[in-house]
Amino acid sequence: MAQRWIRLLKRSVRNARLNPVTSSMGIVTLTLCLLFLGVFFVLFRTVQQSTPAWLMDSRAVVYLRAQTSSQELEGLVRNMKQWPAVQDVCVVSAEDAMKRLETQLNDWKGILAGLQDNPLPSSLEITFKGKARYLDEIPGILEKIRQFPQVEDVYSGKNWTDKLEFILSPLKYAGVGVTILLALAGVMVVFHTNRLAVLARRDELEIYNILGATPLYTKIPFYVEGFFQGAVGGALAAVLLFLLLRASQKALPLPLAIAMSWKGFEMAALILGVLGCGLVFGGLGSWLALRRCLQH
Amino acid sequence: MDVINLRKRIRTAITSGYEALRGIIHGGSLVPLASLHQEAHQTSLLIQCLQISKCHVHGQDVFSDANLQIQRGNFTFLVGPGGTGKSTLFRLLLGLESLDQGHILIEGRNLQHLRRREIPYFRRRIGVVFQDFKLVKQRTVFENVALPLEVAGKEHLFIRKKVHRILRMLRLDHRMNTPCSRLSAGERQMVAIARAVVTDPVILLVDEPTGNLDEDALRSAMDVFAAVHERGATVIVATHDVSLPSLIPGSRVVAIHQGKFMEKVFQERMASPTGTRLL
Numbered sequence A: 001m002a003q004r005w006i007r008l009l010k011r012s013v014r015n016a017r018l019n020p021v022t023s024s025m026g027i028v029t030l031t032l033c034l035l036f037l038g039v040f041f042v043l044f045r046t047v048q049q050s051t052p053a054w055l056m057d058s059r060a061v062v063y064l065r066a067q068t069s070s071q072e073l074e075g076l077v078r079n080m081k082q083w084p085a086v087q088d089v090c091v092v093s094a095e096d097a098m099k100r101l102e103t104q105l106n107d108w109k110g111i112l113a114g115l116q117d118n119p120l121p122s123s124l125e126i127t128f129k130g131k132a133r134y135l136d137e138i139p140g141i142l143e144k145i146r147q148f149p150q151v152e153d154v155y156s157g158k159n160w161t162d163k164l165e166f167i168l169s170p171l172k173y174a175g176v177g178v179t180i181l182l183a184l185a186g187v188m189v190v191f192h193t194n195r196l197a198v199l200a201r202r203d204e205l206e207i208y209n210i211l212g213a214t215p216l217y218t219k220i221p222f223y224v225e226g227f228f229q230g231a232v233g234g235a236l237a238a239v240l241l242f243l244l245l246r247a248s249q250k251a252l253p254l255p256l257a258i259a260m261s262w263k264g265f266e267m268a269a270l271i272l273g274v275l276g277c278g279l280v281f282g283g284l285g286s287w288l289a290l291r292r293c294l295q296h
Numbered sequence B: 001m002d003v004i005n006l007r008k009r010i011r012t013a014i015t016s017g018y019e020a021l022r023g024i025i026h027g028g029s030l031v032p033l034a035s036l037h038q039e040a041h042q043t044s045l046l047i048q049c050l051q052i053s054k055c056h057v058h059g060q061d062v063f064s065d066a067n068l069q070i071q072r073g074n075f076t077f078l079v080g081p082g083g084t085g086k087s088t089l090f091r092l093l094l095g096l097e098s099l100d101q102g103h104i105l106i107e108g109r110n111l112q113h114l115r116r117r118e119i120p121y122f123r124r125r126i127g128v129v130f131q132d133f134k135l136v137k138q139r140t141v142f143e144n145v146a147l148p149l150e151v152a153g154k155e156h157l158f159i160r161k162k163v164h165r166i167l168r169m170l171r172l173d174h175r176m177n178t179p180c181s182r183l184s185a186g187e188r189q190m191v192a193i194a195r196a197v198v199t200d201p202v203i204l205l206v207d208e209p210t211g212n213l214d215e216d217a218l219r220s221a222m223d224v225f226a227a228v229h230e231r232g233a234t235v236i237v238a239t240h241d242v243s244l245p246s247l248i249p250g251s252r253v254v255a256i257h258q259g260k261f262m263e264k265v266f267q268e269r270m271a272s273p274t275g276t277r278l279l
Helices: A002-018 A020-050 A070-081 A094-112 A138-146 A157-200 A202-211 A215-251 A254-259 A264-293 B002-027 B033-043 B086-093 B116-123 B141-151 B156-169 B185-197 B215-230
Strands: A059-064 A086-092 A123-128 A151-156 B045-055 B061-071 B075-079 B101-106 B126-129 B203-207 B234-239 B252-257 B260-264
Touching: A002 A020, A002 A215, A020 A157, A020 A215, A020 A264, A059 A138, A070 A086, A070 A123, A086 A094, A123 A138, A138 A151, A157 A202, A157 A215, A157 A264, A202 A215, A202 B116, A202 B141, A215 A254, A215 A264, B045 B086, B045 B234, B061 B086, B061 B101, B061 B234, B061 B260, B075 B215, B086 B101, B086 B203, B086 B234, B126 B185, B141 B156, B141 B185, B156 B185, B185 B203, B185 B215, B203 B215, B215 B234
Parallel strands: B075 B234, B075 B252, B126 B203, B203 B234
Antiparallel strands: A059 A123, A059 A151, A086 A123, B045 B061, B045 B101, B252 B260
């Protein structure tokens, strides 16, 4: 059994060697396709990750003056929690805010080392109840909060959410559309490469058929070829994407570089994802080509 | 061993029953298949073409209500000018083309009722030498001859031994590693013959063996066919050369004429100095 599989694999390699130009072109095109897909995913994720949570939800952040005492703070929280539209009020101290910033900066947190004092103010994070009747009350509540003497400034997601929705919504649809298009392009690349290979070897396949080869025996080399193309294309795209991200960290301005920085496991997941996409495209393309060309 | 035999017998019984049922269902005015199975087993009929009709794409009848029965172990020559349907019959026997009407039974099994997954295993029992050889040109002589054994999943060592033996027999061993594209037409035909006989087929189909072989090569080819026949295989040689049957004494000659099979009486009127007999 093992011998048979080895023979089949050898046959696949030999077949791939028969059409080196077609195979290479297929791999290059698939690599580009997967690279675009990866870049698009990275950009999409960056946009999503760069948007603060308070801009996305029905939340507000209240920045307090530095001289606000703890009693005043407790009074404010107690007061706000009694309002019907408010679901929760969370106190973020200046120290907690600094810790959060350090986590967000990730590899870049060294830039904060030069600071002697913590410049960040304490704040209150207010979460509003999601019901529509309360959402309409938010502008009035924000105005009320601004009147408190302890409040320095108020940022609300309510105004921004609409604007962001306006920008992000078409972007999301475009993202899904582009992803589907790129995936289809990847599958089509393998499909056409394999179809050409099948057509080039049509006489040989007829001979196998006459000699009593099972469909599996005939098809396996083409599947192997498809998976091979997918794997090589995926690997090349993953390497290129990794290098591109590394280069972008050095070339882009700091805020963008921070937004595009990936943690170790995230990077590994991205690379595995691109590789997996390559394999799936390879398999799917081969399956379609064989289904189309080897019906009889 | 007993278990294997028992399993085979049960499988045959089930298949026969299934075929018989199909015969009853599809039978009607057609052929009662169940009785044909019985007949096939009793009389050692290997191939039965029953009221077969086949029309070419351009509408010309190749076979029209034709009948042919070939016994197990027969050496049959199928004679007739080009275009009479000899190659078509081979393609029908291999299940590469389908009939318009009628039935073809091999070892009592109706080809039309074979399941798709059974067809490859059925074809492995038939060796074929095509008129255009059907060799994989970019592969070597060894690889081409080894192909049917590889397809059947034989062990590498077994394949090597078997292929070497056949190539030695056909005096092709010195060309073993030559790609088939570099061979002469005669050599290619010998490779095609080697590939057809390497599996010890139950049925050997040979299409026009005289076209590309000189007299000596033809004799050695016929010797190979005779040897395969002696081992118990049923050999069918399609040829337009009516003198060819004289090379195999005791062979049966069937002519195809106007879409029907016609038995030719082979008479030994006189022997030529070379030993060939005339029709």
